[in-house]
Amino acid sequence: MAWNESTSSLAEELECPVCLDFFKDPVMLDCGHNMCRACILGYLNNQGSVLCPECRAVVSGPGSLKPNRVLRNLADKARELKLTDNLPCELQGPTAPPQECGFQSPSFETGELCCRKHGEQLKLFCETDRKLVCLICRDERQHKGHSFKPVNEAAQSCKEELNRALQFLLSDNHAVQSVEKDQQAELSRIQDRSGWLLADITTQFAELHEFLRRREEELKRDLKAAERRALEPMERNLQRIQRELGDRTEQARKLQDSQSITQPVTYLKWWSETGSPIMEELKEKAPCGPATDEWEIVTISGYESKLKTLSVIPGSLSLGPYETHLQFFIWKEMLKVIRRVPQRLTMEDCSLSLKVSRDGLSTRQIDRDQDQPHKHHHAPSAIVQTEARFDQGLHAQSREKFTSGSHYWEVEVGGKSDWAVGIKMEKIQEREAKWYQKVVHFFSRHNYLLLVFSDDKNFRINAFSVDIPILPGARPRKVGVYLDCEKAQVSFYNADDMSHIYTHSECFAKGIAAYFNPGPYLAGRNAESLTVCCY
Structure with a gap:
């Protein structure tokens, strides 16, 4: 089911990891994670000492809980706006009807997510729907004919694909950086050429004495205008190259950050929300024209290279015969x-x-x-x-x-x-x-x-x-x-x-x-x- 991505992201940040509903009187643990006061006190009263379900840090006792008033206000506001109406069942709170398989609160003892519908641990990953499911969900009609993998195997497969994408992206970004360097060199060459011509114009006009100053300045303005015309398309192209490189660098950063995720379930959740969209964006799109050797080189990894659409715009700056016969053209007499x-x-x-x-x-x-x-x-x-x-x-x-x-x-x-x-x-x-x-x-x-x-x-x-x-x-x-x-x-x-x-x-x-x-x-x-x- 489609939902607004920004609303989904906000709602997830305002959910308690225990009850999976919007925070009610949220408190912050020593480790920095938040949950409802009632949720954490229920476990503390029964066991005395428990582990944080987010990072497995020890929660010492009720005295270590700190009220989070800002988060409480945000959760109350979200509850008033009914943000959960736009979310899929696996991200809704307990009030959502359990019609599809989803996540239940993680166990404080094991830290494993459980199926909301069946209460079983989520041990499989449905490759068709790209979501975590339990063994009972696998046999239901809605998953008939789907392809499944154990979570460890699915996570490893996703990691391997991510590593390939990351290596491609790093290599491709390096090539784009080379294009950027070449464009900057071309800009410098045109600017140096312009400077040399300006100096030569000044030297020749000096020999024509003061009354030719006016014509000298006119020609200088023409040269600067030609320089601007030569530099503008190259500067626009350089900005485009830098924008593309910035986007690719940000994608590479997100992929690199994922390497620190060790839990397969957490990793697959990140994969579904962040990694998979990046992979789809990077994957090669079939060219409209016939295949060429150049296409094979830049797409052999299976991902689309930005070098297909980026290139160095060469510059040219010349005064024609004015470079060598300036004085004659200006004042033949x-x-x-x-x-x-x-x-x-x-x-x-x-x-x-x-x-x-x-x-x-x-x-x-x-x-x-x-x-x-x-x-x-x-x-x-x-x-x-x-x-x-x-x-x-x-x-x-x-x-x-x-x-x-x-x-x-x-x-x-x-x-x-x-x-x-x-x-x-x-x-x-x-x-x-x-x-x-x-x-x-x-x-x-x-x-x-x-x-x-x-x-x-x-x-x-x-x-x-x-x-x-x-x-x-x-x-x-x-x-x-x-x-x-x-x-x-x-x-x-x-x-x-x-x-x-x-x-x-x-x-x-x-x-x-x-x-x-x-x-x-x-x-x-x-x-x-x-x-x-x-x-």
């Missing part, structure tokens, strides 16, 4: 004090349809009307195709190749209606590649990561032949490209105001070069050059 400026790249021709300037700083399509008047009606097919659509192969690349470090360059696109800038990478062919993969590799030896502008209105990222539409805030006249080889990131910026356009992270291959595509000729409407900016 202060070139005399800026230590680092965009790299000056030199183009080299990769297409017969393009012309690269002598200084290698700009590229454009060949003018059909002036450069090839006698071949106007017999232009190569490659040139004709560039009139109609964007051609990835129509480009120039930088002579400089990048393999490490951070690099930034700017390209002036002006008012062109079609163009593309970015990076070009050599493909790495796997040794175990299939024959058809080698054929594809032969015809296309490079990968591209590009910012593409087309039809005088559309922006997109072309990443390894996959198009990603984007919507920049404003149409740039200069595009900044920031390459971080260590982080495997390429970022595009509107170099007019340094607003961020897009960042793409990918596993880069070797031989990275800058990419410049002036776009289709469009009968001269898109004939302007792409130019590398120099400062």
Whole structure:
């Protein structure tokens, strides 16, 4: 029968261990246990000296009894509220009808609990109902077909299961502590990274003198906001980990405390009320998805590990190109004090349809009307195709190749209606590649990561032949490209105001070069050059 757990717990604390009813004029023994004055005096008057049924301590005489007025008031209040109405029969007082097997007052001589219904000692544990019963109760109809064990055997079985659960819980908590430690280390790393960036920002701004202080503080606030955004999810995750660890630690404490219980009956009573619910909570719940090796590792003990739902949230904090080109982005006009400026790249021709300037700083399509008047009606097919659509192969690349470090360059696109800038990478062919993969590799030896502008209105990222539409805030006249080889990131910026356009992270291959595509000729409407900016 279901009853309110809090009411049950309170009622049990207010019961006399002798009459199993609410205390009436309770007194405290020298050992600290309480019982009704009439209950204990009845035994003292007959025998002179008896043992406490709770701890087996000797009760010397009536003079050692101390009134417990607080407990008496609580028992009177509970009696007025009729708390026993919500309790099962085995926990009710003598006034409850003895319809089911329950506990009778323990014998002062033996300390054993007896069946209230039959007066027999409770020697069996019903595994079906999970309660103590006597030999007569076992044969009654309500226990027909149930499984029984002797109390000693049942207690030993429960202890063994508890020990397994305790060992699992201690091991699992140790693993959770490792996760907590890793999360704290990740928090410290991000904080250290933030501190290093703050110091570097301060050093660079100091060289721009006092009138740049305002911009310096703005950038610091941006960094702190980024730090907060990076730390907040990790702090929430750490708090969750600590809450879970606290709950598991409390469960482990309860299980450890039970090791001091020596009486099988008392232990089984604790097991039914406290131990068993903890076991059920710890037991593994079947996963919804298919089984994996990872699931087998964390559930092999039969209990559910919190590591299934806990993990370290990695942090990332970066200022992008501001880390290495801060001064240039803030005050381009202060070139005399800026230590680092965009790299000056030199183009080299990769297409017969393009012309690269002598200084290698700009590229454009060949003018059909002036450069090839006698071949106007017999232009190569490659040139004709560039009139109609964007051609990835129509480009120039930088002579400089990048393999490490951070690099930034700017390209002036002006008012062109079609163009593309970015990076070009050599493909790495796997040794175990299939024959058809080698054929594809032969015809296309490079990968591209590009910012593409087309039809005088559309922006997109072309990443390894996959198009990603984007919507920049404003149409740039200069595009900044920031390459971080260590982080495997390429970022595009509107170099007019340094607003961020897009960042793409990918596993880069070797031989990275800058990419410049002036776009289709469009009968001269898109004939302007792409130019590398120099400062």
